[in-house]
Amino acid sequence: MLIDYHTHHVRCGHASGELEEYVRRGIELGLAQLGLSDHMPLLHVDPATYLPGMAMSKEELPRYVEECILLKEKYKEQIDIRIGLEGDYIEGYETEIESIIQAYPWDYVIGSVHFLGEWDISDHRQLAGWERRDIYEVYEQYYDAVSKAARTGFYDFIGHIDVIKRFGYKPDRDPWKLEKAALDTVKEQGLAIELNASGLRMPCEEMFPSRRLLEYCYAQGIPLTIGSDCHQPERLAQYLDLAAEQLKEIGFNEIATFSARKRTLVAF
Known part of the structure; x- marks a missing residue:
């Protein structure tokens, strides 16, 4: 069962x-399922201040x-x-996010945290944001946002946690306490x-x-x-053979698939 549920394309501006x-390409690779999952338009950044390629425009979302x-x-x-x-x-911006999610017939919605305020912690052009910050405090802020995302009920799974x-x-300290708390919230929210x-x-x-987090997921049934x-x-599907191999090593023998916002576990 070969799937890829996280992909981006030209509309997002940085793909x-x-x-x-x-x-x-998915057909060529023999994927059983291909998830198309481009970025939601940004709601909290003035488009006039976007860095090039930050996100899909609001006008493009219905076309997507x-x-x-x-x-x-067709396929x-x-x-x-x-x-x-x-x-x-x-x-x-929970109200605005919810309105987008409810407006379209999604099979699944990935909950991801990229922004802490207007700082995109995943953008290589914004590395200056780390300067003069306590790294552990940034981790605390990030994992707090992940837990809040999980509690909204908007999402089907959390992306790149x-x-x-x-x-x-x-x-300078082990962030396991923060990671575990976020995973525990994921578990609590199903x-x-x-x-x-x-x-x-x-x-x-x-x-x-990381493998440590994967092993905890396995132990907790996430x-x-x-x-x-x-x-x-x-x-497309790059490194997914290694991902599947690592899951097998840990003990996973099922992966989650989604259709019309319903989760089904399938053997892989």
Whole structure:
């Protein structure tokens, strides 16, 4: 059962390739399911101050969904397309986020934290944001936002739950207490998380989440899905063989899939 539930395309501004290119690549790779999951438009940043390629425009969102629906029908005999959204959690904008989620027929919505205020902690162009900050306090703020995202009820799974480590900034204390609290909230809310393989090509050189967090998920019965977080068609399913291998080593034998916001565990 080969799936990829985390993909991006040209509309988000920092990826390349049309949606149909990803679909054709998925067929070529023999994916059983392909999740199209581009970024939600930003709600809290004035478009006039966007850095180039920060997000899909609000005007493009309905066009994105329409194209996903058309491709799902066009290729239904060749690949099972699931229509998704990576819905940034922005504290204070819950009403606006909920309205977007309720407006479209998603198969799943990924809950991801990229922003602490207007600072995108995942953007290589904003590394100056780390300067003069206590790294542990940034981790505290980040994991608090992840827990709040999980409690909203908006999301089906949490994306790259420890992406805060992406650029290799490590606190002077073990952040396990913070990580565990976030995972405990995921468990309490009945959510899944993803094993996002893209960390292997990042400065942290480790998937999101770390093996320690995966082992805790297994012990607690937190379901996992997998995604490449690719931003180019040629990277579709990149490292997912390694992701699946690691899950098997830990003991997982099922992965979470989603349709019409309902989760199904399937053997892999």
